[in-house]
Amino acid sequence: MAASDRDDPRPPCAHAQFDVGETDDSLARMIEHGAEFGDIYRVHAPSHKSDTWVVADPETIKRVLVSNHRNYTIGRGLDRVRLLVGNGIIVSEGEVWKRQHRMMQPMFQRSRVERFGALIADVSRRRLAGWAEKAASGELLNVTRETSEGALEVVLRATLGADLDRLVSGLGANPFALLTEESARDLRFAFRFRQLGRHIEAVITRREAAVKDAGAAASDDGDWLGMMMAARDRSDGSAMSHRELIDEVMSIIVAGHETTAAVLNSVWYLLSQHPQVEAKLHAEVDVSVLPDLRLTSVAALKYTHQVILEAMRLYPPVWVLTRRCLHADRLVGYHAPAGTDVFMSPYIVQRDPQHWPEPEQFRPERFDSGADSAAHRFAYIPFSAGPRHCVGETFATYEMAIHLYHAARGFRLRCAQTGPREMEARINLRMREDVLMSVERRG
Numbered sequence: 001m002a003a004s005d006r007d008d009p010r011p012p013c014a015h016a017q018f019d020v021g022e023t024d025d026s027l028a029r030m031i032e033h034g035a036e037f038g039d040i041y042r043v044h045a046p047s048h049k050s051d052t053w054v055v056a057d058p059e060t061i062k063r064v065l066v067s068n069h070r071n072y073t074i075g076r077g078l079d080r081v082r083l084l085v086g087n088g089i090i091v092s093e094g095e096v097w098k099r100q101h102r103m104m105q106p107m108f109q110r111s112r113v114e115r116f117g118a119l120i121a122d123v124s125r126r127r128l129a130g131w132a133e134k135a136a137s138g139e140l141l142n143v144t145r146e147t148s149e150g151a152l153e154v155v156l157r158a159t160l161g162a163d164l165d166r167l168v169s170g171l172g173a174n175p176f177a178l179l180t181e182e183s184a185r186d187l188r189f190a191f192r193f194r195q196l197g198r199h200i201e202a203v204i205t206r207r208e209a210a211v212k213d214a215g216a217a218a219s220d221d222g223d224w225l226g227m228m229m230a231a232r233d234r235s236d237g238s239a240m241s242h243r244e245l246i247d248e249v250m251s252i253i254v255a256g257h258e259t260t261a262a263v264l265n266s267v268w269y270l271l272s273q274h275p276q277v278e279a280k281l282h283a284e285v286d287v288s289v290l291p292d293l294r295l296t297s298v299a300a301l302k303y304t305h306q307v308i309l310e311a312m313r314l315y316p317p318v319w320v321l322t323r324r325c326l327h328a329d330r331l332v333g334y335h336a337p338a339g340t341d342v343f344m345s346p347y348i349v350q351r352d353p354q355h356w357p358e359p360e361q362f363r364p365e366r367f368d369s370g371a372d373s374a375a376h377r378f379a380y381i382p383f384s385a386g387p388r389h390c391v392g393e394t395f396a397t398y399e400m401a402i403h404l405y406h407a408a409r410g411f412r413l414r415c416a417q418t419g420p421r422e423m424e425a426r427i428n429l430r431m432r433e434d435v436l437m438s439v440e441r442r443g
């Protein structure tokens with residue numbers, strides 16, 4: 001801390017001007033300033049004409065996300081996501097969020113998640129047929145594209161059920177494929193993505209007409225859209241409007257697709273760079289016969305889960321969390337006035353040597369006793385924490401473990417590119433270039 005800052009009631013100033021999360025170099029700059037200023041500092045956000053406080057102290061992260069969460073809203077920082085999901089659950093605030101959360105949380109309960117096990121395993125197995133072809137022909141597999149398409153298929157089938165195939169055969173193509181085909185996440189993409197709302201509306205209308213014809217009450221079709229259409233707010237018995245349903249379907253797709261795909265992409269990349277980890281994973285999946293797809297059976301794949309947890313530590317797709325305080329608070333001993341924007345980066349805290357020995361090393365054994373193995377529980381926050389933490393955490397972890405189990409039993413991937421991977425921190429943290437790998441059949 002500079003001598004002149006010591007008497008300042010505000011945290012040290014990085015004397016930098018940038019809108020955290022809105023510039024392509026945000027993460028690189030945060031890493032640089034973090035190395036200089038430590039657990040808390042300020043940068044000036046020119047577009048908002050205010051300071052942003054960047055916090056990397058786990059106790060303070062706990063305070064903001066959990067123990068004093070009532071004093072915080074999501075605030076700014078999700079503007080780019082808002083363009084995609086309207087007023088869906090990821091970005092909404094206050095009473096609107098509470099209602100959405102009440103109505104949607106049951107969809108992600110363990111007993112509901114388990115019902116999607118067969119769907120996930122089926123998508124995985126079908127896609128692996130393509131891996132077998134690549135292994136035979138020697139053609140490279142674009143793992144980034146593959147994990148993106150696989151995760152998209154899972155989230156779309158879980159959301160729309162049989163209506164996905166109806167939509168695709170009616171249109172002659174999958175309108176949602178733009179999520180895997182386009183890598184830009186700019187205004188043009190947002191516009192095209194929002195246009196997809198009309199297809200979701202057509203599905204809703206068709207289902208409503210079917211219910212009317214049958215003279216029955218709205219039934220839950222077993223997929224997420226069906227569950228949302230059947231959900232009634234327990235406070236006033238109301239159903240979601242078409243607009244709300246569309247925004248929530250968009251939210252689930254945005255929240256569940258790219259995040260899961262990015263983690264699986266990192267997993268495959270990291271495995272290819274760490275043969276000892278790969279061998280240990282193979283040893284586990286080779287001897288494990290899943291008796292069924294219950295969550296507890298899949299959770300028994302201990303090392304598989306450690307690999308996933310460690311990949312998310314090094315490459316958390318949601319690399320920054322944003323909150324704004326409603327009333328003044330005290331953070332790391334500094335007075336934060338009402339309206340202060342507080343940004344926390346899972347990427348930075350999860351690589352902090354104060355909490356993680358040799359943080360740059362890929363070592364899944366750190367998680368031998370689960371996700372609580374970190375020195376501080378709040379030094380590991382890939383799914384955030386507190387009331388706004390990821391509702392899809394159980395589903396995502398389950399999906400990734402099932403994919404990895406089937407894929408690692410059958411195949412080994414070898415990276416066709418050399419040198420370190422450059423990362424790109426936009427809405428999500430992703431590898432800048434697609435990962436290309438050769439595919440070898442195992443056993």
Ligand code: HEM
Pocket residue numbers: 089090091101155251252255256257259260263316317318321322381382383384385387388389390391392393395396
């Ligand atoms: C590895 C995959 C995933 C990661 C790393 C991830 C991460 C996150 C994080 C960090 C948040 C909270 C942001 C905050 O605190 O401001 C969040 C929220 C959310 N996630 Fe996930 N997510 C993943 C997969 C999924 C999946 C598969 C779904 C659903 C299918 C999903 C649905 C949601 C929703 C609806 C929210 C908003 C919750 C709320 O505000 O109440 N996520 N996710």
